[in-house]
Every structure is written in structure tokens, then in C-alpha cells.
Amino acid sequence: MTKLNFWNETWSLDEAQCPCDLHFVDYLEEKGVKGAAIFHFGTGNHHIVGLKMAQNGSNNAVLGITASPQEYDDYVELLIKNPRLGHTYKAYFGDIYQIDARLLPEFDYVALFHVGEFRTPENDAYGALTDLDMTLVLADKVKPGGEVLFYKGSFAYDKAEAVAKELVKLRPFDDAGEFKSLKIYRKRAR
Numbered sequence: 001m002t003k004l005n006f007w008n009e010t011w012s013l014d015e016a017q018c019p020c021d022l023h024f025v026d027y028l029e030e031k032g033v034k035g036a037a038i039f040h041f042g043t044g045n046h047h048i049v050g051l052k053m054a055q056n057g058s059n060n061a062v063l064g065i066t067a068s069p070q071e072y073d074d075y076v077e078l079l080i081k082n083p084r085l086g087h088t089y090k091a092y093f094g095d096i097y098q099i100d101a102r103l104l105p106e107f108d109y110v111a112l113f114h115v116g117e118f119r120t121p122e123n124d125a126y127g128a129l130t131d132l133d134m135t136l137v138l139a140d141k142v143k144p145g146g147e148v149l150f151y152k153g154s155f156a157y158d159k160a161e162a163v164a165k166e167l168v169k170l171r172p173f174d175d176a177g178e179f180k181s182l183k184i185y186r187k188r189a190r
């Protein structure tokens with residue numbers, strides 16, 4: 001029987017092993033980003049990106065995705081206990097490789113730190129998107145001047161680099177440098 005390629009695990013915040021979400025929060029804070037729309041691939045059970053944006057007065061709105069039922073349960077619990085969080089932080093359970101452009105708003109920042117880490121033939125079994133297809137769907141929703149970010153510390157960063165190479169070829173994105181462990185591509189202004 002074909003099953004969703006969900007993530008039957010849960011990930012706690014571990015700055016030494018995976019600082020990407022913390023670096024992303026630092027990046028947005030250092031840049032003084034306010035009122036932005038953010039897409040975040042891989043919430044973790046800590047939900048740090050959505051939580052920090054709700055706490056730091058930035059009024060940045062975050063749409064996060066998790067493929068972990070446990071992490072989604074943690075979001076539900078967090079939201080019940082902190083109803084104000086729900087104004088700016090929405091997380092949903094699903095496979096990012098089924099992302100549907102028709103259901104997406106425009107974003108200022110799209111964080112794709114786990115590109116290539118979880119995409120397997122199990123996703124092919126139900127016709128899921130590839131890493132590149134998924135990235136292009138989201139890249140097309142980035143506003144001019146907005147950014148797509150990858151994580152240089154990912155064990156699949158070679159795959160992310162290959163995707164990024166195609167991204168700058170196929171779409172109006174430029175290399176915008178790095179911040180800590182993050183690699184940034186910016187969409188050209190119209």
C-alpha cells in the first residue's frame with residue numbers, strides 16, 4: 001500500500017547539530033525585517049521560527065510545514081496554550097513535495113533548509129514533486145526583492161546546491177551571499 005512519506009520522528013532544537021533555524025531568526029532580526037511573509041520548511045518540534053517571530057515584535061507571519069505527526073501535535077498544543085501565536089504562526093502537516101501553488105500567498109522569505117534530505121522514491125510512488133519542482137513552485141511565490149534560503153550545513157547540501165544552480169538559470173534569482181550557515185538567493189526586482 002502506498003503511504004505518505006511522512007517523518008516518523010521528531011526534532012528538538014540542537015544548535016550544535018543544526019543551527020539553521022536559529023541563524024534564520026538571527027538573520028531576520030539583524031536585517032530588521034518587519035511585517036514579512038515567511039515560508040518555513042521543517043518546523044522542528046521546537047517551532048522556534050514561528051515562536052520567535054511572534055515574540056520579537058517583528059509582526060512577521062510564518063507558514064511552516066512539518067511531515068512529522070509528533071511535531072504537528074506539538075504545534076496544536078502550543079497554539080491551544082498560546083492563542084495569540086495563531087495570529088502570525090500557522091503550521092501544517094504534509095509533504096512539501098505536494099505543495100500546490102494555488103494555495104500559496106506571496107512570500108518575502110522562503111526557507112528551504114532541508115531540500116534533498118527527505119525526498120526519496122517513496123515520494124515518487126504518489127507522484128510527488130522533485131526537489132527542483134518544489135523549489136520552483138515556492139520561488140515563483142517570492143516577491144521581487146524577496147529571498148530563498150538554503151542551509152549549508154545540511155547533509156544533502158550538494159542536492160540543494162544543484163537545485164540552486166537551476167534556480168538561478170530558470171528564474172530571475174541572483175546569488176545574494178551568505179549569513180552564518182545560510183546561503184541566500186534574491187529575486188530580482190521587476
Ligand SMILES: C[S@@+](CC[C@H](N)C(=O)[O-])C[C@H]1O[C@@H](n2cnc3c(N)ncnc32)[C@H](O)[C@@H]1O
Nearest residue numbers: 007011018042043044066067068094095096118
Ligand atoms: C531534522 S528536522 C529539522 C527541524 C528544524 N528545521 C531544525 O533545524 O531544528 C527536519 C524537519 O523537516 C520536516 N520534514 C521532513 N520531510 C518533510 C516533508 N516531506 N515535507 C515537509 N516537512 C518535512 C520534519 O518534519 C522536520 O520538521
